[in-house]
Every structure is written in C-alpha cells, then in structure tokens.
Amino acid sequence: MKKVIVLVLGCVFFFSCEKVTYYPDAPINFTGTLQMAHRGGGNDTLRENTYESFTNAVQFMDGVETDIQISKDRTIWLSHSSDVMNCSGTINCFVETHDAVIEAITLCNSNEIRYTRLEEVLKYMNDNNIKKYVSLDFKGWIPCSANTLDIEGVMRLATEEIITLGERYNLTEYLIIETNVVSVLTWAKKKNNKINVYLTSYGDYEKAMLQSLKNNLDGISYKAYYGDELTADMMNLLHKKGLRLMAWNIPDSISAQQLESIQVDILQVDL
Numbered sequence: 001m002k003k004v005i006v007l008v009l010g011c012v013f014f015f016s017c018e019k020v021t022y023y024p025d026a027p028i029n030f031t032g033t034l035q036m037a038h039r040g041g042g043n044d045t046l047r048e049n050t051y052e053s054f055t056n057a058v059q060f061m062d063g064v065e066t067d068i069q070i071s072k073d074r075t076i077w078l079s080h081s082s083d084v085m086n087c088s089g090t091i092n093c094f095v096e097t098h099d100a101v102i103e104a105i106t107l108c109n110s111n112e113i114r115y116t117r118l119e120e121v122l123k124y125m126n127d128n129n130i131k132k133y134v135s136l137d138f139k140g141w142i143p144c145s146a147n148t149l150d151i152e153g154v155m156r157l158a159t160e161e162i163i164t165l166g167e168r169y170n171l172t173e174y175l176i177i178e179t180n181v182v183s184v185l186t187w188a189k190k191k192n193n194k195i196n197v198y199l200t201s202y203g204d205y206e207k208a209m210l211q212s213l214k215n216n217l218d219g220i221s222y223k224a225y226y227g228d229e230l231t232a233d234m235m236n237l238l239h240k241k242g243l244r245l246m247a248w249n250i251p252d253s254i255s256a257q258q259l260e261s262i263q264v265d266i267l268q269v270d271l
Contacts, residue, residue, distance in 0.1 A: 026242030063133030069094035203227020
C-alpha cells in the first residue's frame with residue numbers, strides 16, 4: 001500500500017499521470033547525447049549566426065543551432081534579432097526589409113557585419129557531404145507594424161522556404177524547426193513529414209510533453225535550469241512515449257554532463 005501511495009503522489013507531482021498514460025507507448029532508443037553549437041557556433045573570435053561561425057562549428061560538433069528570420073523577399077537569414085542593423089543602428093525588421101538592403105550591409109569600422117543566408121550554409125553542407133543536424137530557432141515576434149500583424153502566416157511562409165531548401169540540398173531529415181507556435185510545427189510536418197519539429201518550452205515540462213503528444217511532434221526544445229528540473233525518470237517517460245528533448249540555457253560543462261547522465265538527446269552548447 002505504501003508503494004502505491006508513493007507512486008500515485010509521484011505521478012501527480014511530476015506529470016499528471018492520467019493525461020500522459022492516455023497516449024500510447026511508442027518507445028524510441030536513446031543512442032547517445034548529441035552536442036550542437038548554440039547560436040550558429042559563435043565564439044570569442046567568430047560572430048554568432050554567420051557563415052564563418054557555422055561552417056567552423058559544423059566540422060567538429062554534432063550539429064549547429066542557429067536563429068533565423070525571413071525577409072520581405074521570403075529569404076531566410078541567420079539572425080537572433082528580428083531587427084536588421086547596420087553600423088548606425090536599426091534599419092527595420094527583417095520581414096519588412098528587402099534582400100538588397102540586407103545584402104548592402106557589409107562593414108562597420110572596418111569590421112565585417114554582413115548577414116548570412118540559410119541557403120549558404122546548407123549548400124556548404126551539401127557540397128561537403130556533411131550530414132549533421134541543423135536546428136532552426138524561429139520565434140514568434142511582436143509585429144513590426146500594422147503591415148506585419150499576421151505572425152503565423154509569415155512563419156508558415158518561412159517554414160515553406162525552409163522545407164524547399166532542405167529538399168534542394170538533401171538535408172530535410174537533418175533539419176529541426178523549433179518554435180513555441182504549435183500550429184506552425186504541425187503545418188510544417190504536413191508539408192514534409194521528414195522534417196523534425198520541436199516545441200519550445202521555457203521550463204514547463206509537463207505542458208510541453210502533453211502538447212507534443214497531442215500534436216504528434218517529434219520533441220521538445222527545453223530551457224533547462226529555468227523551471228522544472230529534468231530527471232532521468234522524466235527522460236525515460238519522454239522516450240517511452242516517442243519524444244526526444246533538446247536542452248539549451250546550459251551554464252557550464254558540469255551542467256552539460258548532468259544532462260547527459262539523464263539521457264537528454266541533444267544539448268545546445270556555447271563554444
């Protein structure tokens with residue numbers, strides 16, 4: 001009886017047992033933790049989310065996570081900020097800026113500040129026969145103006161372009177789209193089932209797991225050391241239900257080792 005009580009309390013505390021067990025088991029094998037370079041492989045000498053940082057990191061990491069934006073011409077660019085910036089400051093947001101303006105941004109006080117297209121790095125991978133994961137972090141942003149109120153529509157356009165590039169460079173199955181907009185992820189999966197879709201969660205493990213199961217997503221992009229603390233039991237349940245977890249917000253190597261020990265599938269690490 002004591003064991004039963006402990007088990008029930010554990011289920012209620014961690015993940016609403018009844019809700020989770022409603023979904024059928026679909027076990028997947030854990031084959032080891034992959035390490036991806038965070039923010040396009042930026043480091044002390046290479047600017048983040050650039051061609052140089054990406055192509056450097058993809059040589060020795062298991063993959064690269066990069067932030068993306070879409071321009072007015074439907075081109076996918078690497079950038080954490082939704083603002084297009086030159087040496088003088090912000091010009092406009094990406095979705096309201098033509099490629100020609102973005103391409104013209106090259107130098108600031110003799111330092112290179114040019115932006116990189118997603119196609120440039122995917123072509124590099126294809127040309128060099130590099131088959132590694134690329135996670136594309138696409139955030140739903142505050143509209144720039146009344147002209148860009150349709151955030152979901154813009155994100156769907158971007159997803160369509162991502163899938164087109166994946167197919168063009170034979171990398172679709174290695175692409176991961178991560179965002180907190182569930183409808184964009186489900187739409188991407190309908191467009192091409194080979195693409196990987198991960199729901200972004202800011203530390204709410206239970207909610208993310210239930211949403212991922214409900215919408216047939218591939219996994220969770222999880223902000224670690226922020227909300228719910230991940231455990232081996234949580235990871236075992238996730239894998240039992242057919243989901244994987246990619247963790248970010250990792251402060252140091254000790255934290256990374258701890259996440260590896262509980263079988264987190266992918267770690268986004270700063271170089």
